Amino acid sequence: MPPEVALAIILLPFFSFVIISFVIRPFLKNRPQLSGYITIASIGASLLLSMWVLIEVIKAPGHVLPMPDYQWLVVGDIAISIGVTLDSLAAVMLIVVTSVSLLVQIYSQGYMHGDPGYSRYFAFMSLFTCSMLGLVLADNLLFLYVFWEGVGLCSYLLIGFWFHKPEAARAATKAFVVTRIGDFGFLAAILFLFAKTGTFDIGELHQLALIGALGGTVLTWAAIGVFSGAVGKSAQFPLHTWLPDAMEGPTPVSALIHAATMVAAGVYLVARLFPMFAHSPQAMITVAIIGGFTAIFAATIGLVMNDIKWVLAYSTISQLGYMMLGLGVGGLAVGIFHLFNHAFFKALLFMGAGSVNHATGTFDIREMGGLRKAMPWTFATFLIASLSIAGIWPLSGFWSKEGILAHAWAHQPILFFLAMATVFLTAFYMFRVLFLTFGGEYRGGSSDAHPLRESPLVMILPMALLAILSVISGWLPISGFLGGESHGFFSALASPLALVSLLLAALGILLAYALYSARWLSVESLRQTFAPLHTLFSRKYWLDELYERVFVMRILVDGLFAACHWFDDQVIDGAVNGIAGGTVTAGRVIRRLQTGQLQAYGLAIFIGILAIVACFLIFG
């Protein structure tokens, strides 16, 4: 395989961005549909090339293809080159990114139909895909960071796509700034690693960690710095607050952000640097604890949200926590395997939410209900995705979640119990949404909604494809390909751990059924019994308030920064003006000498200089 193939995978979506931005938007304004076609064609081509790469990587010895490097910058004693890395991890991620992105673009054709920003939307989507592909392929930390920020930029642009909505503009800024707090740690870690090792190359860093040249507290701090970047991008506690707000973007954007790009980047980063993390027990346990805690923390909030996209957002945060937990307990293969499976069912869930919104004009599950009859396809696919995320055998979610639980059980029993509890919560909140949305009677939707009807084929088709993938993706030998173990199709059911988790998931579904479909139990009385908890969850632990009102506004902007501002105006400038004022008073005496004309001052300076020069001439 020629090395240009890997470049083409990145560049195809980039060309699509360039063509849309510089040709279609300025010159072919009345044919915006071209933008959609070009995007789909370029990402489709990238998908085909990614498959080629995958096949080559499978055939290659050690599942690694050697690739050439190109020199980019030489300054002083530093030389930085660019290159791509093609191993099993990159190959799997390429497939995830291109396939989910392609299906999202097809779906967007229907969802974004008639939007005035249609071309702009596809331009950003192309660039988004390009950045994510670059991030996946980058073989050194600096270039990974470059695309990492590119992914952040595109999320910013797409979350704020409907910029005339103040909430969208706010959410976009929030997403960028919150993730940048994490990026600060990442950048610091890159500088730190370079200062210690003199290289940005990920392969070399792994070698140094392997032979012990990079170890101890240096490695731990570097790994934690890198992980802070991952915490920001993958919306882990405590930097998770941007992701729910990111719902303000168009729904297909959420499907892409939550499945294959942006949030996947953080998990991918940890996986990419896994050999480094693996040599620092402290870093590993940090990753595991943050992941395990985030999984259950976000799930509890997901229990009580009434906006279907908010439930899905917290579910994403929770599932990313699972992935981090999996990586933190040493399960590189299972963590990425879960990312792989999650990409399909989560993209599907968001498309389902978009489809429902298309029909009802709302995302509030209290206003929906009874959509099963009017939207059978949406219902069927949503059901499959929900079963998959709940971890029901033999759907895809089962296989990877099982792997993570098994690893956690072996290494971190406490976190294992948290993860088990999350299995129950996950099943409950997903089926709560399912029953409220599709079961019972229709409760009217938003006031200006048209009669209920199924979404067009262009939206249903990608959903159906994703539904198939949500069933079968777990059967693929991804885990084995990435160096983990695989289970037999039926023998997996023999393990007690699997049976317990299935039981918990079933209980979660049953409870949701009892509360929201059969109404055996009263939701209201349950809520009153657990009133303090309900308030805590529905206010999202007051973290948004804590961050924005207390920390950012009270402590920084109106506190520390205001103090600096006051100091600048009153003390520094005050002193300057004070001295000037004193000089003015003194100057009254010799005012007659002063003409107030700057030209005269200039002349005086010049004469002064001449005088000095003359002095030198005479006395020198």
Next chain:
Amino acid sequence: MSFPYLSIIIFLPLMGAIAIALLPRAEPRRVKLIAAFFTLLAFLLSAALFFMFDRSLDGPQFVEQASWIPSINVQYFLGVDGLSLPMLILTTMLGFLAVLVSWRIDRRAREYFAWLLVLETGILGVFCSLDLILFFLFWEVEIIPMYLLISIWGTGRKEYSAMKFVIYTLLGSALMLAGILLLYSHAGTFDMVALAQMGLEPALGSLLATAIFFLLFFGYAVKLPVFPFHTWLPDAHTDAPTAVSLILAGILIKMGGYAMIRVCVSIFPETSQTYAPLLVALAVVSVLYGAAVTLRQRDLKRLIAYSSISHMGYVLLGIFALSQVSMTGATLQMFSHGIITGLLFALVGLVYDKTHVRSIPELGGLARRMPIILVVFSVAGLAALGLPGTSGFAAEFLVFLGSFRSTVVSGIQIYTILGVLGIVITAGYILWMLQRVFYGPPKAQYEGVLDADRLERFTIFSLAAVIMLIGIYPRILTDVIDMGILPIFGGLGL
């Protein structure tokens, strides 16, 4: 002596100014065309120098050397090396674009454009002089046109701001002149190349070397500006007309950083190392303090002005981290910031021209009215917050990389990390500003507001293109800068 390229470049704008002054009938359009012609010619010539520049030599090139006042050994000595060439190009490019940005100025157009061109000559002279007295004279030339441009064509408290600028600068240059003369009295020459090679410090003794170093440094610190000598900057930038803000922020303050490397570090390598911890700390204060105060600004132009203080902190950090990479980064940061902030001021000028509002809370929803301005504003803003792929990232990253590995200051890693923290605050104020000015529902009072016209588009697109070009392939400049920094770094004996 070869063909006097540098003299021609330096004096082309002055010749333009004289031509404008001698013009019998001062029709504004003709004045503008003359100004544009002369500045464009200077730009094209300097671009030609950029291609003729030999990237394998580390000394000054295109040298013009003639004795001027022989009795005190003052020379007319010009030359550019890898450090000054980027500054030369930056100046001629922004000088030309400043004329285009001023296209709508019709009030006393003849004087305005004449002064603008004189200003450019002064700045060009600073970057090309290799004799301290010549350097000082050019340094002073800039003050008068700047004072007049702000106080006549400015807005707001323009007389106050102009006078503040003049007093600060004169104070700085008085000390600088004292430093230069002290230096001369011991070395017997004003030749900057010879002074750098002499290794003067042992002869001077540490006390005298320190005194001269800080006399000179103070003059440059006011210009850059360094906390706490910065309060002239927001006032002058805010009240100056758009093109003058562009020159001030784009080039003028770079004279400070340039001179710190060219004079302070080159001639006083030992003293620089001794005081590097202090200056690096001051740099970090400038970065964080500047960013904190920027975040509080409610006036669009003042916000951009304050952000310069923070960004110039990175220049100071890079210079006094005293590593080859960090000084190259600092020089790239000067160029990059010149383009980025020049563009930001041009854009703020456009927004103000069209809406007559500069208060951020009053603006809002302009995205639909001025989509092109929004796109370029976003590019410039993202470059200011150091997004990879823009020149801002390339420059700041080199500064961080070089500083982090520097061996001169112990604990510089902590300072660098604190400096990196600045990029979070920068993201905050840039994105907040974009959000408040452009996003949100369109406001009724900006109903008929127009987007950039053809000439304006040319100006802002060309600057945005330079930002992207350097961001994607910084070697265009770093290969040149690196050769300029090499002998200076060598002189440090590290």
